[in-house]
Amino acid sequence: MSYKLRNEVRTLRAAETLCSFSPALSKPLQETGGTSRDSGGNLPGRQQRMFGRKTSGEQCGRRRMKANDRERHRMHNLNSALDALRNILPALPEDAKLTKIETLRFARNYIWALTETLHMADHHPHTAASELRSPGSVSSLEWDSASPAESWSGTTADELNWPTNIFQHASPDSPAQL
C-alpha cells in the first residue's frame, strides 16, 4: 500500500469516528475532570470537552466542530501546497516521498543552489552555460532513493559548490538552516 493511500485510509477512519460523535453527549467541562488532555484519540472525555464550554452545549458543540472542520481543511490545504512543492522539485523515484521537513529543507537548498548557479552564470557565462547543459545539471538532478538524506547524484553539484547534502548543509553563504 502506498504511503499516500495509507494516510488517506487513516484519515477516513478518523473522519468516521468523528462523525459518530453526538452533540447529545455534551457535558460541562467540570464533569469530565478538568483540563488535562487525556487522549488525542476519540475517547468520551474528548467528546465531552468538545461540547462543554462557557456557553450552552449544543451551540458550543457546533462551533467546536466547525472549528475542527476548518482546521482540518486548513491542514489539508497546507499539505496540498507541500505536495505541489514536492512536484516541482527534481525528480524522485516513483515510490519515494519526502517528509514535510525534508521537503522544506530540500526546497530551500534547491533554491539556494539555483541562485548560486545564476550567480555563476553572471560571472562565468561560458562555464555556467556548459554546466547547465550537462547531464546532472539543475534540470536533471536526481534523487538518490537509498535515503531521504542522501546527497545529489552527479558531479555537477560538486563543481558548482552545491551542498553535498541538500537537506542538511548550511554553508556561510547558504540560507539559514530550517
Added chain:
DNA sequence: TAGGCCATCTGGTCCT
C-alpha cells in the same frame, strides 16, 4: 520495541 511521521483535536491569540 523505540522512534519518526502523521492527522486530528483543542484552546489560546490575533485579526477582521
Added chain:
DNA sequence: AGGACCAGATGGCCTA
C-alpha cells in the same frame, strides 16, 4: 463574533 493561525497533546501506523 467568528475565522485564521499556531503550538501542544495524543494515538495510530510504519520501519529499523
